Amino acid sequence: MSSFQLNLSPPKEPLGFIKVLEWIASIFAFATCEGFRGKTKILVSCPTTKVPDNKTITATFGYPFSYQFQYCMELAPCRSQGVMCYFGSVTSIGSLNVPVIFGFLNMILWGGNAWFVYKETNLHSPSNTSASHTQGGIPLPTGT
Numbered sequence: 001m002s003s004f005q006l007n008l009s010p011p012k013e014p015l016g017f018i019k020v021l022e023w024i025a026s027i028f029a030f031a032t033c034e035g036f037r038g039k040t041k042i043l044v045s046c047p048t049t050k051v052p053d054n055k056t057i058t059a060t061f062g063y064p065f066s067y068q069f070q071y072c073m074e075l076a077p078c079r080s081q082g083v084m085c086y087f088g089s090v091t092s093i094g095s096l097n098v099p100v101i102f103g104f105l106n107m108i109l110w111g112g113n114a115w116f117v118y119k120e121t122n123l124h125s126p127s128n129t130s131a132s133h134t135q136g137g138i139p140l141p142t143g144t
Contacts, residue, residue: 018113025109029102037062038091045084056088 010016039060046053118124 015113015116018109018116022106022109022113025102025106029099029106032102033063033096033099035063036096038093040090041088043086043088045086047082047084 011020037060039058042057042059044055044057046055
């Protein structure tokens with residue numbers, strides 16, 4: 001009978017170690033923005049009517065973000081002349097700094113991974129025969 005064996009030698013290599021770090025950074029990037037919720041209030045003032053009308057439009061959003069929320073300039077009441085829109089309150093997005101940091105860390109790790117892959121290909125270091133000609137090695141004998 002064969003038993004389960006865990007081979008830990010790939011993570012000891014640079015590419016394997018970078019892959020493990022990429023997974024960890026990805027998990028933390030999405031996990032830290034999971035609970036984000038926010039609300040934006042827009043105050044709409046219509047002073048041109050006989051009776052001034054003030055309305056409040058509230059837009060709530062959360063992760064995963066949907067792009068259905070439109071800013072004040074795109075709201076139908078704000079397109080009319082004489083109507084003024086003001087932001088009443090906007091949720092602070094300071095708590096999204098951690099996911100952004102993990103996202104940039106993940107991007108740097110992917111770049112490092114691509115660099116290591118590039119270094120292992122023959123695009124980075126040409127074969128030995130062409131390298132000896134370009135580096136002033138001994139030329140091959142000619143037929144003369």
